[in-house]
Amino acid sequence: MQVARLHGPKDIRLGSEPAPPAPGNGEALLKIRSVGVCGSDLHMYEAGRIGYTDITEPFILGHEFMGEIIALGPDALNGEHQPLQVGQRVAVEPAVPCWRCELCEHGHPNLCPNHYFYGLFPDDGALRERMIVSARNCFPMPDSLSDDAGPLLETLGVAIHAIDLSKIRIGHSVAVIGVGPVGLLIMRLALLAGAARVIAFDKLDWRLQKACDWGATGAFNVDRQDPVAAIMDVTDGRGVDVAIEAAWADHSVQQAADMARYGGRLVLVGIPPDDQLRLKHSVARRKGLTIIMSRRMKHTYPRAIELATSGKVKLDELVSHRFDLAETAGAYASNAAYEDGVNKVVLRVGC
Ligand SMILES: [Zn+2]
Numbered sequence: 619m620q621v622a623r624l625h626g627p628k629d630i631r632l633g634s635e636p637a638p639p640a641p642g643n644g645e646a647l648l649k650i651r652s653v654g655v656c657g658s659d660l661h662m663y664e665a666g667r668i669g670y671t672d673i674t675e676p677f678i679l680g681h682e683f684m685g686e687i688i689a690l691g692p693d694a695l696n697g698e699h700q701p702l703q704v705g706q707r708v709a710v711e712p713a714v715p716c717w718r719c720e721l722c723e724h725g726h727p728n729l730c731p732n733h734y735f736y737g738l739f740p741d742d743g744a745l746r747e748r749m750i751v752s753a754r755n756c757f758p759m760p761d762s763l764s765d766d767a768g769p770l771l772e773t774l775g776v777a778i779h780a781i782d783l784s785k786i787r788i789g790h791s792v793a794v795i796g797v798g799p800v801g802l803l804i805m806r807l808a809l810l811a812g813a814a815r816v817i818a819f820d821k822l823d824w825r826l827q828k829a830c831d832w833g834a835t836g837a838f839n840v841d842r843q844d845p846v847a848a849i850m851d852v853t854d855g856r857g858v859d860v861a862i863e864a865a866w867a868d869h870s871v872q873q874a875a876d877m878a879r880y881g882g883r884l885v886l887v888g889i890p891p892d893d894q895l896r897l898k899h900s901v902a903r904r905k906g907l908t909i910i911m912s913r914r915m916k917h918t919y920p921r922a923i924e925l926a927t928s929g930k931v932k933l934d935e936l937v938s939h940r941f942d943l944a945e946t947a948g949a950y951a952s953n954a955a956y957e958d959g960v961n962k963v964v965l966r967v968g969c
């Protein structure tokens with residue numbers, strides 16, 4: 619089978635490798651059909667590391683993906699504990715928790731210290747034609763959802779989890795810094811959750827345009843306008859109830875804190891390239907901010923599928939570029955350069 623491996627910074631190579639064996643207990647063999655490129659993938663691609671994880675040998679990226687089931691092991695129950703069927707199209711939640719630690723027992727599998735994660739070094743991801751996955755991580759996709767929407771259910775799950783943690787209430791004002799795919803979805807969900815105002819910030823005009831198309835009540839380019847001043851202007855100096863950072867988590871964290879009202883909430887979703895949190899203690903303390911670190915998601919796939927099939931969130935509109943598996947290196951290079959109009963890049967595998 620064809621496989622795309624990351625060998626080092628900006629070095630993705632296509633190769634041929636043996637197909638996986640038959641699936642074991644609780645496992646499914648997938649024919650991979652569609653894989654998304656995420657901001658965290660771009661970190662690994664550009665730097666050869668993410669957070670404090672260094673990539674020390676070639677590995678396969680791709681944690682946002684869907685495929686078709688071509689074989690099942692015994693006891694292959696899906697994420698909702700129903701039997702899977704050969705031929706089903708499934709979206710796959712990439713984190714596989716242990717289900718037997720304190721965090722898993724307490725309903726926080728996203729914080730399980732014993733998990734592995736498809737597409738995060740050293741666990742191989744989905745940029746290959748065949749892959750064995752845990753059946754419990756599979757969520758069947760309704761026919762009305764496209765292959766492209768499959769990888770985006772993961773992105774939507776990240777956004778749902780951030781919104782859950784934000785505790786947005788009806789009538790709240792919300793600022794979202796960074797409206798890449800995750801930020802755009804957060805913005806959209808904040809509106810659906812009842813926020814009266816959602817103001818979007820980004821460096822890229824086409825993303826701000828998309829935010830407006832999706833209902834943002836304000837959109838500002840941070841290169842042309844001071845984002846904190848913009849928020850203070852539209853809120854008469856009060857600040858927003860909830861400020862969400864979904865960008866590169868550099869000085870934008872401080873900006874988000876500056877945007878929040880006294881007693882407001884600050885939700886941090888972005889991952890900084892240098893693993894440092896930049897936040898003035900005095901601002902957060904004097905305002906009495908509640909600071910929330912959002913990590914991944916937990917059991918969001920069923921809700922993500924509901925939102926996507928109902929049309930309340932239009933996942934296909936986020937896909938700006940499509941490439942074949944053989945073009946993976948070029949796809950990453952163009953995404954990393956933020957070529958004009960790039961939102962979500964999707965790689966099509968074996969279809
Ligand atoms: Zn991702």
Ligand SMILES: [Zn+2]
Nearest residue numbers: 716719722730
């Ligand atoms: Zn666990």
